[in-house]
Amino acid sequence: MAQATSPIPETALPSAGLTANPAGLSRPGALAFITPGLILIVVFLAVPAAWTLYLGVTNYALFGPQASHPSFVGLANYAQALHDPLFLSAVVVTVAYVFGSAVVGQMVLGFALAWKLRQAPAWMRQPIETLVLFAWIIPAAVVGFLWATFYGPPPQTGTLNTVLHTQVNWLYQFPIPALIVFNIWRGTAFSMLLSGAALNTLPPSYLETARLAGASGWQQLRDVVFPSIRGTLLTNLLLITLWTFNDFTPFNLTGGAIPGATTLPIYIYHEAFEFSLFGLGSAMSTIMLLINLIIALGYLWVLRRTAR
Amino acid sequence: MAQVRIEDLTVQFSGGTRALDRLDLAIEDGEFFALLGPSGCGKTTLLRTIAGLVLPSAGRVVIGDRDVTRLPPGDRNVAMVFQDYALYPHMTVAENIAYPLKVRRVERSRRQEMALSVGASLGLGELMERRPAQLSGGQQQRVALARAIATRPDVFLLDEPLSNLDARLRLEARTFLKRLQGELGITTVYVTHDQAEALAMAHRMAVMDRGVVRQVGTPVEVFQYPANLFVAQFTGSTPMNLLPARVDKGALTVGGRRLPFPSGSYRLREGDRVTVGVRPEYMDLSTVERHDGLPGRVAVVESLGVTSLVTLEGEGISFQVVVPENRAPRAGERGWAVADPARTLLYDDRGELIRAF
Numbered sequence A: 001m002a003q004a005t006s007p008i009p010e011t012a013l014p015s016a017g018l019t020a021n022p023a024g025l026s027r028p029g030a031l032a033f034i035t036p037g038l039i040l041i042v043v044f045l046a047v048p049a050a051w052t053l054y055l056g057v058t059n060y061a062l063f064g065p066q067a068s069h070p071s072f073v074g075l076a077n078y079a080q081a082l083h084d085p086l087f088l089s090a091v092v093v094t095v096a097y098v099f100g101s102a103v104v105g106q107m108v109l110g111f112a113l114a115w116k117l118r119q120a121p122a123w124m125r126q127p128i129e130t131l132v133l134f135a136w137i138i139p140a141a142v143v144g145f146l147w148a149t150f151y152g153p154p155p156q157t158g159t160l161n162t163v164l165h166t167q168v169n170w171l172y173q174f175p176i177p178a179l180i181v182f183n184i185w186r187g188t189a190f191s192m193l194l195s196g197a198a199l200n201t202l203p204p205s206y207l208e209t210a211r212l213a214g215a216s217g218w219q220q221l222r223d224v225v226f227p228s229i230r231g232t233l234l235t236n237l238l239l240i241t242l243w244t245f246n247d248f249t250p251f252n253l254t255g256g257a258i259p260g261a262t263t264l265p266i267y268i269y270h271e272a273f274e275f276s277l278f279g280l281g282s283a284m285s286t287i288m289l290l291i292n293l294i295i296a297l298g299y300l301w302v303l304r305r306t307a308r
Numbered sequence B: 001m002a003q004v005r006i007e008d009l010t011v012q013f014s015g016g017t018r019a020l021d022r023l024d025l026a027i028e029d030g031e032f033f034a035l036l037g038p039s040g041c042g043k044t045t046l047l048r049t050i051a052g053l054v055l056p057s058a059g060r061v062v063i064g065d066r067d068v069t070r071l072p073p074g075d076r077n078v079a080m081v082f083q084d085y086a087l088y089p090h091m092t093v094a095e096n097i098a099y100p101l102k103v104r105r106v107e108r109s110r111r112q113e114m115a116l117s118v119g120a121s122l123g124l125g126e127l128m129e130r131r132p133a134q135l136s137g138g139q140q141q142r143v144a145l146a147r148a149i150a151t152r153p154d155v156f157l158l159d160e161p162l163s164n165l166d167a168r169l170r171l172e173a174r175t176f177l178k179r180l181q182g183e184l185g186i187t188t189v190y191v192t193h194d195q196a197e198a199l200a201m202a203h204r205m206a207v208m209d210r211g212v213v214r215q216v217g218t219p220v221e222v223f224q225y226p227a228n229l230f231v232a233q234f235t236g237s238t239p240m241n242l243l244p245a246r247v248d249k250g251a252l253t254v255g256g257r258r259l260p261f262p263s264g265s266y267r268l269r270e271g272d273r274v275t276v277g278v279r280p281e282y283m284d285l286s287t288v289e290r291h292d293g294l295p296g297r298v299a300v301v302e303s304l305g306v307t308s309l310v311t312l313e314g315e316g317i318s319f320q321v322v323v324p325e326n327r328a329p330r331a332g333e334r335g336w337a338v339a340d341p342a343r344t345l346l347y348d349d350r351g352e353l354i355r356a357f
């Protein structure tokens, strides 16, 4: 290649020793720095995870003889979970909740907002962004109360019924759509921010070149925008999928008392804490963990395939 | 191929910046036209307005016989090469070149064929399957050119396409681009802040300043007869000597010295204040006293390779002379700078060129 490069003076190059140990720490010194972090991770992450795995193969309970002397029951808890129609229905509710609110709702709406607001004048963009962000930063307990009031059933009719002049018990009659709408409202800000940040990395000339060629808005998205920020969009999708899958906030709306709105975390909470079946609850948690793992591996696979 | 006419064009941005101010310009069919001016004078804005990426607040843009002022960019049949080239990193060179054709629904085999032939004609034949990240700056620039050419635009818009190349490559690319434009004959508008580039490449050029055109002409006209002090200062590889003078009994008083008038006759009155403009290249340095020379003491000598740029300090003024390398004086020596009367210009008190008749 014809490009001339100016030679770098010898002294400007870092020596090999410096690159290997930029902070100049000895090995024991470095260990001393990371030990507190490692201890925290082990105590609060590794031990509970291992403990859950262990409990899943016992009949451990909160009270009674099994509390002091749990016995080993093999895979019986797993078998029970997989034959429990309520457990399976909770899986279905969760998948619908995740797909509807995270994958379709937050992702699509968040990206669409970021894309549209990019060209909008500041007086329009800033209030919308602030509003969307508010939904995200309000504490979950407050949010639960707000939405319980919003969906409030007759006779003490909630906001939605008042506005629409209806007498609908939204959470009972339309549990999944109600939760999906709620979670889109709650979580869109994250996708909007992440998409917006990714769009900002896109040189304007990319889109202008496409416009000069005559590309429509959709063609610009398909040919230029999505391929350029695919990595960020996939990472966003992975994060919101996992968060929504494990989301416990619906409990704040339903109190866990609405069968059609019982997601997996809520059902497991019931089994473990209300019926005191820790063994069964742990087995179910492990199944949930496996589902999460499969989702994560799936995303990583797609990410790696498209990163080429 | 088409003529481009800019009529009374004003672009005012929402922040209040008036980037173009009632600008008129006519660019001929097949012409290589350079827009030259300092950073921030509105060159890019003018180019983007022709492309349709900026909508003017007033005025018209006419390409060929179509008024395109309100047409979207894609309907104007113009192609633009951006300063950063805007190559898509996820596409190969061939896909990049073929992309505008794909948007225009040219059939796949046909557009591959076109991309290949344009790529080959720009010396990219071996690189068609590479990604932009695997190319040198010069190669990337040619891919961007190829992508623009492949659509056979009526007008070619180039925004400082050489500024990301290093100095040597820039010279090569300059020659390459000029030859290419000559072969294709596509009307080309070329934005640059580098006066040497504009002089070297353009058939005609416009010198811009704060949203207005200060002079339009061939490079030779602009270089030899800058229409005003702004153009005079902005063009030329060394700054023009601009010396305050006064008309005094058929001669000019400059720095306490009476010098003869430049060639030609001028409508000037006794006592008029003017500015004498002469490029250092058009001055000669004498080591013996000359009655038509400006005396001074050599302050700095800068070698330009084949020539040397000599700065002299005179009576309250300083001026520069370009001399052949073998005649470079030493600092501290006395010298007399003699202007070529045929190349000496006079500017009036508003900074406009006074034309001889």
Ligand SMILES: Nc1ncnc2c1ncn2[C@@H]1O[C@H](COP(=O)(O)OP(=O)(O)O)[C@@H](O)[C@H]1O
Residues within 6 Å of the ligand: B013, B014, B015, B017, B018, B019, B037, B038, B039, B040, B041, B042, B043, B044, B045, B046
């Ligand atoms: N999108 C924009 N919004 C507001 N001001 C702008 C915009 N683009 C350019 N300007 C302003 O318009 C003027 C001309 O800019 P530009 O055409 O880019 O100059 P040049 O290309 O000659 O350097 C500058 O003062 C610049 O700050």
Ligand SMILES: [Mg+2]
Residues within 6 Å of the ligand: B043, B044, B045
């Ligand atoms: Mg510019």
